[in-house]
Amino acid sequence: DAGVIQSPRHEVTEMGQEVTLRCKPISGHNSLFWYRQTMMRGLELLIYFNNNVPIDDSGMPEDRFSAKMPNASFSTLKIQPSEPRDSAVYFCASSLRAEKLREAFFGQGTRLTVV
Amino acid sequence: AQTVTQSQPEMSVQEAETVTLSCTYDTSESDYYLFWYKQPPSRQMILVIRQEAYKQQNATENRFSVNFQKAAKSFSLKISDSQLGDAAMYFCAYSGSIQGAQKLVFGQGTRLTINP
Numbered sequence: 001d002a003g004v005i006q007s008p009r010h011e012v013t014e015m016g017q018e019v020t021l022r023c024k025p026i027s028g029h030n031s032l033f034w035y036r037q038t039m040m041r042g043l044e045l046l047i048y049f050n051n052n053v054p055i056d057d058s059g060m061p062e063d064r065f066s067a068k069m070p071n072a073s074f075s076t077l078k079i080q081p082s083e084p085r086d087s088a089v090y091f092c093a094s095s096l097r098a099e100k101l102r103e104a105f106f107g108q109g110t111r112l113t114v115v
Numbered sequence: 116a117q118t119v120t121q122s123q124p125e126m127s128v129q130e131a132e133t134v135t136l137s138c139t140y141d142t143s144e145s146d147y148y149l150f151w152y153k154q155p156p157s158r159q160m161i162l163v164i165r166q167e168a169y170k171q172q173n174a175t176e177n178r179f180s181v182n183f184q185k186a187a188k189s190f191s192l193k194i195s196d197s198q199l200g201d202a203a204m205y206f207c208a209y210s211g212s213i214q215g216a217q218k219l220v221f222g223q224g225t226r227l228t229i230n231p
Contacts (some may be wrong), residue, residue: 042222043206043221045220109159
């Protein structure tokens with residue numbers, strides 16, 4: 001398996017623009033997580049899905065952020081409009097919810113810079 | 116809500132020596148999972164070791180071992196025979212067992228430097 005695949009690896013955009021981050025989880029995994037990493041706040045969980053259904057979006061900072069999982073093999077995180085304070089590394093991770101060991105596998109992250 | 120605390124922002128160790136990274140957590144659950152993840156400069160998050168709370172035996176993976184003290188809610192990572200490739204950020208993480216609480220809660224991380 002290729003692991004969790006995120007695109008793009010890097011994104012530079014201007015303030016006010018829409019940004020869409022993409023994630024393909026590991027085939028067969030039924031849980032998907034979006035995390036944001038910054039120096040100040042560390043790794044924060046934004047939202048997670050079980051079987052394509054959002055379970056907990058309490059970490060989504062504000063209405064400018066939205067996430068979807070239309071099927072088991074694809075998820076998006078959208079920021080509209082983007083702001084400089086959204087600059088961070090965004091990670092997607094997936095796991096097999098029924099699996100007792102609970103290991104989450106991470107993608108390589110998307111480094112977002114909003115100027 | 117569960118919290119994870121890593122009180123050492125930075126640590127350094129001489130190559131081939133042993134280093135211990137500290138982690139404490141707060142939870143009201145009796146069954147849960149604890150993890151140490153490594154993040155090298157490539158920024159990839161790599162699982163180093165895991166511990167199930169119901170197991171009393173401390174987990175070990177080659178040069179990596181943990182000291183799990185459930186009553187004290189402490190979960191430290193020991194790296195023996197440190198190697199240059201161990202240099203990275205290390206994150207302690209907690210995952211609950213209650214349905215819907217599968218999410219990982221991370222500590223702030225410890226940056227480990229290996230001195231040759």
